[in-house]
Amino acid sequence: MSEAVLNKTPLFDLHVSLGGKMVPFAGYEMPVQYPLGVKSEHLHTREKAGLFDVSHMGQVILKGEGAAAMMESLVPVDIIDLPSGKQRYALFTNEEGGILDDLMVTNYSGEAGEELYVVVNAACKDQDIAHMRAHLPEGVELEVLEDRALVALQGPAAAEVMKRFAPSTAEMVFMDSRKMSIEGIDCFISRSGYTGEDGFEISIPAADAEKLCRLLLDQEEVEAIGLGARDSLRLESGLCLYGHDIDTTTTPIEGSLIWAISKIRRNGGDRAAGFPGADKILGQIETKEFDTKRVGLLGSSRAPVREGTELVNADGEVIGKVTSGSFGPTIGAPVAMAYVQKAYSALETEVFALVRGKQLPMTVSRMPFIEQRYYRG
Amino acid sequence: MSSIPSELRYASSHEWVQVEEGGVVAIGITDHAQQLLGDVVFVELPEVGTALSTGDEVGVVESVKAASDIYAPVSGEVVAVNEELDEAPETVNSAPYTDGWIFKLKLSDESELESLLDADGYSGVVESEG
Numbered sequence: 001m002s003e004a005v006l007n008k009t010p011l012f013d014l015h016v017s018l019g020g021k022m023v024p025f026a027g028y029e030m031p032v033q034y035p036l037g038v039k040s041e042h043l044h045t046r047e048k049a050g051l052f053d054v055s056h057m058g059q060v061i062l063k064g065e066g067a068a069a070m071m072e073s074l075v076p077v078d079i080i081d082l083p084s085g086k087q088r089y090a091l092f093t094n095e096e097g098g099i100l101d102d103l104m105v106t107n108y109s110g111e112a113g114e115e116l117y118v119v120v121n122a123a124c125k126d127q128d129i130a131h132m133r134a135h136l137p138e139g140v141e142l143e144v145l146e147d148r149a150l151v152a153l154q155g156p157a158a159a160e161v162m163k164r165f166a167p168s169t170a171e172m173v174f175m176d177s178r179k180m181s182i183e184g185i186d187c188f189i190s191r192s193g194y195t196g197e198d199g200f201e202i203s204i205p206a207a208d209a210e211k212l213c214r215l216l217l218d219q220e221e222v223e224a225i226g227l228g229a230r231d232s233l234r235l236e237s238g239l240c241l242y243g244h245d246i247d248t249t250t251t252p253i254e255g256s257l258i259w260a261i262s263k264i265r266r267n268g269g270d271r272a273a274g275f276p277g278a279d280k281i282l283g284q285i286e287t288k289e290f291d292t293k294r295v296g297l298l299g300s301s302r303a304p305v306r307e308g309t310e311l312v313n314a315d316g317e318v319i320g321k322v323t324s325g326s327f328g329p330t331i332g333a334p335v336a337m338a339y340v341q342k343a344y345s346a347l348e349t350e351v352f353a354l355v356r357g358k359q360l361p362m363t364v365s366r367m368p369f370i371e372q373r374y375y376r377g
Numbered sequence: 378m379s380s381i382p383s384e385l386r387y388a389s390s391h392e393w394v395q396v397e398e399g400g401v402v403a404i405g406i407t408d409h410a411q412q413l414l415g416d417v418v419f420v421e422l423p424e425v426g427t428a429l430s431t432g433d434e435v436g437v438v439e440s441v442k443a444a445s446d447i448y449a450p451v452s453g454e455v456v457a458v459n460e461e462l463d464e465a466p467e468t469v470n471s472a473p474y475t476d477g478w479i480f481k482l483k484l485s486d487e488s489e490l491e492s493l494l495d496a497d498g499y500s501g502v503v504e505s506e507g
Binding site: 032033037038039040042228229232302303304306326327329356 | 415416418419421437439440441442444463466
């Protein structure tokens with residue numbers, strides 16, 4: 001066992017006091033579950049509201065004239081026209097068209113000038129920060145927000161709970177972002193998340209994180225939710241986990257993330273190309289020439305099909321591999337994401353998962369597996 | 378704290394063994410094991426008629442977060458499996474020592490029962506795992 005020192009988030013003591021089972025994750029000691037258990041935590045989030053600590057993720061501010069243009073040069077996404085107060089999903093790509101990380105970009109520009117708030121994955125944050133710094137133009141400053149926690153309140157009751165403390169959040173729709181004070185605490189709030197449910201992500205000064213979380217947890221609808229349920233919730237919602245479902249060897253097209261590539265950055269758009277790997281990525285959109293594609297799989301038996309499981313066709317030939325897989329508590333069936341050869345990527349195609357010497361039938365299925373319940377006004 | 382009934386025998390791999398009549402034993406996983414796994418969503422059962430030696434992998438208990446192998450705590454032939462678990466695998470959580478039994482063996486050598494742990498011995502195994 002490695003004795004490397006693990007980081008703690010500002011909510012570590014809270015997790016321990018709530019009975020969280022702490023495990024190493026991306027260099028942090030994080031709660032994988034609380035006494036409620038993964039399945040109940042998952043179902044509670046879909047039914048009421050769950051509070052997640054995601055402070056291990058990287059929070060970065062880019063400030064100054066040219067910040068949006070600089071971010072645009074690194075992602076195949078329209079950042080320049082992202083309205084102030086809006087958040088957007090983006091991907092850092094490499095020269096080969098692979099994905100370095102996925103991230104959320106919020107435009108907080110105002111009278112004080114250009115300002116972007118960026119949230120990146122914990123495991124990639126050092127690399128992402130170095131990547132952004134390496135492309136920083138004169139006049140743009142990068143600040144890593146080491147002193148802020150990040151939590152997510154997710155579920156159908158999240159809006160009602162937030163309204164009690166911050167009435168103006170009721171006016172926000174999916175992907176709206178605002179800076180506001182809650183109980184005297186200076187917060188950045190986005191109406192977004194990683195569960196497929198309506199909800200909010202809230203950035204809070206580290207010193208006030210426990211106070212705000214206890215306020216939220218005191219609400220009868222809210223339970224603390226660990227990383228275990230976070231994973232099964234995002235999987236049912238068809239959302240990628242970086243390093244598993246997408247990585248440097250997969251392009252956005254192979255990763256079925258073509259929706260994330262803004263029209264204006266594609267061939268024929270006003271600001272087409274101009275991001276790393278544009279030739280490869282835009283070429284794949286045109287030619288549709290690629291070998292494998294990320295798909296959703298729904299199992300017909302009850303056995304969960306886990307990451308790494310090989311997929312075969314009816315003749316027993318290997319045609320793909322599972323990249324995320326579990327039992328979906330809301331679906332009540334095994335759900336998975338996998339890369340399969342293009343010929344097997346059409347909806348309703350039957351493939352077989354090799355599990356302990358058996359061939360378990362699975363069907364290529366539309367994602368999300370559940371109905372996303374984002375609030376769009 | 379997990380419950381460890383005194384009338385059962387145990388393997389350090391967290392199976393329990395209940396001696397029934399005619400050299401048959403019922404086998405399941407312990408309360409401690411089901412707590413560690415969390416909500417069970419699937420149990421892969423062995424096939425009736427399978428001959429097992431002590432330590433053989435018999436099946437798998439899967440929760441949302443993990444999978445755990447079930448080992449044969451003694452040698453014998455599988456004479457019954459708990460098919461109720463196909464529809465209600467969560468019974469392993471709610472009643473690990475009774476309705477959550479997994480399979481039954483006809484012992485090939487009854488003296489093997491002597492090598493199993495009693496409740497005190499198994500309690501020591503659980504404590505040593507912290």
